[in-house]
Amino acid sequence: MAAKDHSMTSVAIDTAPEQVTRTGIRRRLQDALPKIVLAPSFAVTLFFVYGFIIWTGYLSFTNSKTFPSYALTGGRAYQRLWTWTFENDPPSSWYTSITNMGIFGLLYIGCCLALGLLLAILLDQKIRGEGFLRPLYLYPMALSLIVTGVAWKWILDPGLGLEQTFHQMGWTSFHFDWIKNKDFVIYTVVIAGVWQASGFVMAMFLAGLRGIDGEIMKAAQIDGASTWQVYRRIIIPLLRPVFLSALIVLAHMSIKSYDLVVALTSGGPGGSAWLPSNFMYEYTFRRNEMAVGSASAIIMLMAISAIIVPYLYSELREKKS
Amino acid sequence: MTVLDMDVSDAKRMARMRVINRIVIYGLLGIFAVLYLMPLFVMLVTSFKTMDEIQGGNMLALPRSPTLDAWVKAWGQACVGLTCNGISGYFWNSIKMVVPAVAVSTVLGALNGYVLTKWRFRGHTLVFGLMLFACFIPFQSVLLPMATILGNITRFGITLRSTFGTSFGLGDPTANLAFVHVVYGLGFTTLFFRNYYAAFPDELIKAAQMDGAGFFQIFWRIMVPNSLPIIVVTVIYQFTNIWNDYLFASAYAGTGDAMPMTVALNNVVNTSTGVVEYNVNMAAAMIAALPTLIIYVVAGRYFVRGLMAGAVKG
Numbered sequence: 258m259a260a261k262d263h264s265m266t267s268v269a270i271d272t273a274p275e276q277v278t279r280t281g282i283r284r285r286l287q288d289a290l291p292k293i294v295l296a297p298s299f300a301v302t303l304f305f306v307y308g309f310i311i312w313t314g315y316l317s318f319t320n321s322k323t324f325p326s327y328a329l330t331g332g333r334a335y336q337r338l339w340t341w342t343f344e345n346d347p348p349s350s351w352y353t354s355i356t357n358m359g360i361f362g363l364l365y366i367g368c369c370l371a372l373g374l375l376l377a378i379l380l381d382q383k384i385r386g387e388g389f390l391r392p393l394y395l396y397p398m399a400l401s402l403i404v405t406g407v408a409w410k411w412i413l414d415p416g417l418g419l420e421q422t423f424h425q426m427g428w429t430s431f432h433f434d435w436i437k438n439k440d441f442v443i444y445t446v447v448i449a450g451v452w453q454a455s456g457f458v459m460a461m462f463l464a465g466l467r468g469i470d471g472e473i474m475k476a477a478q479i480d481g482a483s484t485w486q487v488y489r490r491i492i493i494p495l496l497r498p499v500f501l502s503a504l505i506v507l508a509h510m511s512i513k514s515y516d517l518v519v520a521l522t523s524g525g526p527g528g529s530a531w532l533p534s535n536f537m538y539e540y541t542f543r544r545n546e547m548a549v550g551s552a553s554a555i556i557m558l559m560a561i562s563a564i565i566v567p568y569l570y571s572e573l574r575e576k577k578s
Numbered sequence: 579m580t581v582l583d584m585d586v587s588d589a590k591r592m593a594r595m596r597v598i599n600r601i602v603i604y605g606l607l608g609i610f611a612v613l614y615l616m617p618l619f620v621m622l623v624t625s626f627k628t629m630d631e632i633q634g635g636n637m638l639a640l641p642r643s644p645t646l647d648a649w650v651k652a653w654g655q656a657c658v659g660l661t662c663n664g665i666s667g668y669f670w671n672s673i674k675m676v677v678p679a680v681a682v683s684t685v686l687g688a689l690n691g692y693v694l695t696k697w698r699f700r701g702h703t704l705v706f707g708l709m710l711f712a713c714f715i716p717f718q719s720v721l722l723p724m725a726t727i728l729g730n731i732t733r734f735g736i737t738l739r740s741t742f743g744t745s746f747g748l749g750d751p752t753a754n755l756a757f758v759h760v761v762y763g764l765g766f767t768t769l770f771f772r773n774y775y776a777a778f779p780d781e782l783i784k785a786a787q788m789d790g791a792g793f794f795q796i797f798w799r800i801m802v803p804n805s806l807p808i809i810v811v812t813v814i815y816q817f818t819n820i821w822n823d824y825l826f827a828s829a830y831a832g833t834g835d836a837m838p839m840t841v842a843l844n845n846v847v848n849t850s851t852g853v854v855e856y857n858v859n860m861a862a863a864m865i866a867a868l869p870t871l872i873i874y875v876v877a878g879r880y881f882v883r884g885l886m887a888g889a890v891k892g
Contacts, residue, residue, distance in 0.1 A: 291697030291793060295694070299705055302708060302765070303708070305761045305762075306712040306715060306720060308723075309719070309720035375606075379606055393611045393614055397614065399867075401867070407844075407859065411860065417637060461886065464886060516825065520847070537721075538721075542829070554716065558715055561716055
């Protein structure tokens with residue numbers, strides 16, 4: 258609104274004699290200043306984000322191998338991905354990647370939500386030493402996924418970590434070699450990922466719980482509801498917006514998880530721990546299948562967009578009204 | 579039922595239930611605290627052990643005679659690929675990349691947030707929406723074009739060097755990475771400042787305008803002095819994200835002397851020449867983790883706030 262008023266006054270000044278015109282130009286410059294300040298960032302975003310997405314999309318329709326080639330050759334890359342989607346015996350790299358994505362995505366999001374909520378509810382019971390305990394669950398979020406991977410690689414290593422430790426404690430039949438097993442390696446990625454991110458989900462839920470009026474709890478208890486009932490019937494439903502936010506953030510983090518697979522498993526035996534992000538990187542930079550790599554990147558982008566766009570749209574919409 | 583209606587045995591039962599309840603709550607919290615601390619504990623104790631103690635030893639045991647040898651070796655002599663000069667150089671690479679990237683993206687984010695809240699124009703929601711969505715794209719979808727562009731910049735830099743004797747910093751991998759992080763961090767910094775400034779009273783701006791203050795005067799004199807909390811949040815968020823990044827780092831500075839810390843750490847751990855020195859690996863991992871951990875310990879409150887602001891949008 259303010260900007261509109263300004264432009265109207267400057268139009269009025271434009272019609273005035275020459276000496277006023279100079280201030281008019283200055284005025285107009287002043288009016289345009291906010292846009293001038295914002296323009297570089299916006300231009301950079303348009304070019305380096307949206308331009309690059311189009312560029313990647315274009316490459317996915319070429320037959321680029323080691324180097325980009327700009328002759329369009331149709332959707333062969335997508336056709337190959339589509340064929341690979343059903344090639345499960347022996348599994349194609351793409352089949353492994355998307356199956357792993359499904360397993361990892363579901364378990365990672367599910368476990369983070371469950372653990373986060375549990376810890377938040379426990380911490381919300383008027384605990385002594387909450388200020389001491391809370392940071393202990395959250396600090397993994399400050400570590401990089403590479404450090405997380407390095408630490409867990411050591412802990413999950415059968416010869417060095419948990420297995421060895423339990424053997425020494427006398428539990429010699431204990432066997433835990435998932436990290437070396439192509440069928441189970443993806444679950445080790447889940448373990449490390451949940452360790453890293455669940456504290457953050459806890460913090461989100463805790464903030465949500467603190468926002469709920471304590472009177473609701475008291476009122477329900479006076480009516481004879483048990484604590485469990487109050488949580489299940491009243492508090493948890495009230496936390497729905499937090500669930501949504503956490504779900505979005507976790508979904509987004511899980512699709513982008515690349516570092517963890519690299520650091521923890523180096524891709525797993527025979528690439529058995531790959532996620533689509535690893536598939537993209539390997540095909541683009543190591544296997545010289547740039548078109549296929551680009552196509553997989555576009556598919557990842559569409560998967561994330563399907564989650565994020567409706568969410569952002571509704572968020573920005575709400576603010577407006 | 580109120581307390582007055584209960585008889586004594588009921589009250590006793592309730593009290594006992596409460597005690598059991600408390601024990602269960604504290605017990606669970608304690609178990610989880612131990613589980614969450616375990617990896618850090620293992621990293622720390624392992625980094626203070628000798629290799630003799632590690633082989634065949636218990637990973638949870640405290641070091642018998644703590645030694646800093648592994649830390650010294652990780653810092654100064656550990657092998658990254660074929661060069662064995664330790665990780666110190668890569669640590670400084672990361673610092674050189676992070677500091678300018680954080681500074682530039684924070685300043686731009688503050689200006690953008692200021693414009694998008696106090697100098698709104700038609701289509702400001704669309705502009706913000708497009709910048710916000712950029713935060714959420716999988717970076718795989720821009721990885722390759724950026725590699726091509728950076729390759730061209732590097733070649734241009736080499737041409738410049740052969741003609742003028744200096745590349746003006748063009749093509750330096752650390753500078754490239756800093757640039758990449760500014761570009762893809764802008765969405766977040768803009769989001770942070772926009773949300774913060776949205777709650778900032780418009781009346782103050784109006785009053786300053788009446789007094790003849792211009793765009794930048796209002797920004798410097800009114801907005802910036804009141805932005806300390808969000809500046810801290812943004813700086814911490816950006817620092818953590820950029821320091822911890824691996825994807826861009828491995829794609830654009832994955833080999834050679836210019837590697838940032840995360841890539842170097844991964845290489846130290848996966849260097850297969852000779853005996854694997856786990857204590858050195860863990861010390862290197864601790865060194866890589868220390869800057870962000872220290873920030874977390876010193877300014878945890880702001881750290882959490884940044885995460886939340888990044889999670890709850892609009």
